[in-house]
Amino acid sequence: MNLLLTLTLWLYFTLGFIFFFAPFYLAATLFSPDREIAFQKLNHRFYRIFIRIIHLFIPTLNLHIEKSVLAIRSSVIICNHLSYLDPLLLISMFARHKTIVKSIFFKIPIFGQMIKAAGYLPSTALGKLNALLIQRIESLPAYLQTGGNIFVFPEGTRSRNRELGSFNPGAFKIARRCRAPIKVLFIRHTETLCKPGEFLFNTHPLPITVRLIGSFEPDYDSADFTISALITQTRDLMRACSDQN
Numbered sequence: 001m002n003l004l005l006t007l008t009l010w011l012y013f014t015l016g017f018i019f020f021f022a023p024f025y026l027a028a029t030l031f032s033p034d035r036e037i038a039f040q041k042l043n044h045r046f047y048r049i050f051i052r053i054i055h056l057f058i059p060t061l062n063l064h065i066e067k068s069v070l071a072i073r074s075s076v077i078i079c080n081h082l083s084y085l086d087p088l089l090l091i092s093m094f095a096r097h098k099t100i101v102k103s104i105f106f107k108i109p110i111f112g113q114m115i116k117a118a119g120y121l122p123s124t125a126l127g128k129l130n131a132l133l134i135q136r137i138e139s140l141p142a143y144l145q146t147g148g149n150i151f152v153f154p155e156g157t158r159s160r161n162r163e164l165g166s167f168n169p170g171a172f173k174i175a176r177r178c179r180a181p182i183k184v185l186f187i188r189h190t191e192t193l194c195k196p197g198e199f200l201f202n203t204h205p206l207p208i209t210v211r212l213i214g215s216f217e218p219d220y221d222s223a224d225f226t227i228s229a230l231i232t233q234t235r236d237l238m239r240a241c242s243d244q245n
Contacts, residue, residue: 002200005057009201012053021046025114039118040097040148047092054193054201061193062207065093069212074144075183076175077151080164080238082191086153089190089210096148098140100170103129119143123156141178150174151185154234164238172227172234176220184214184234186241213237 021042028038055061070093079086091097103122106112106129121136122129140150152171155164175182193205214237218225 001057001203005054005201005203006199008057009050009053012050016049017046029117035117036119037096039114041095043091043114043118044095044097047088050088051092058203058205061205063209064207065210066212069093069185069210072149072183072212073147075149075181076144076171076178077149077183077185078171078234079151079153079185080187080242081153081155082187082189083194083196085190085194086187087151089187090151093210094149094151096146098136098143098148098150100150100152106132121150137174137177140174141180144178144180154231164235164242167231167235169227169231172230176218176225176227179220182216182218182230182234183212184216184237186211186213186238211241213241 024042025039028035028042032038051063055063072094073096077090079090087099090099098119098121100121100123101115103124106116106122116132119136119139122133125133144150150171152174154167154169154171156168172182174180188209188211189206190208193202193208195202214234216230216233218230
């Protein structure tokens, strides 16, 4: 069953995209008045079906997403990172979303054009991506004001032992620049479904949950405000949840 689920998901990623979703992406490219929003919504629907396929193979899977999470709008979302499944799960939850993607993915044919069209941000400002990153950051305040979210994994990479890594300050600087609230999410047990370093999905995962564990609306103009203090508060929240595992 592990092999069958894995092969089915890969077939969906390839043939499902080519035969079912590619025409819609092409139509959005040619005719949509706002291609960025159209691509975000298509990505959202693509990964919602991805999650549904997993449910078909694992009908006993307990996937609980708090209603308060699904209601988040106009925020910078900070989340822990356990597996490759985490960003796909978050995309399936938010129709209007942006995220930071490793810069190397922008160089992949077709996929790179798709994430660029969706308004995603490169992780580093190297070469031609420098101008793109600046443009994306400058447009974020208006994007957030219209109800969109940006989600970021501040550890930058997946945890191999559930221990929190060091936090990159980039997401917190974006929140300050945009004067945006910060919502802190905590994901549990996605690594039991999609294990780091393993090719096959596991059809006997532990219950997966996504919780809203904190919300900050800092006074960014206060003389007492510091990025380091905000990072410390966020890490403390996540560490407390991690210790409960």
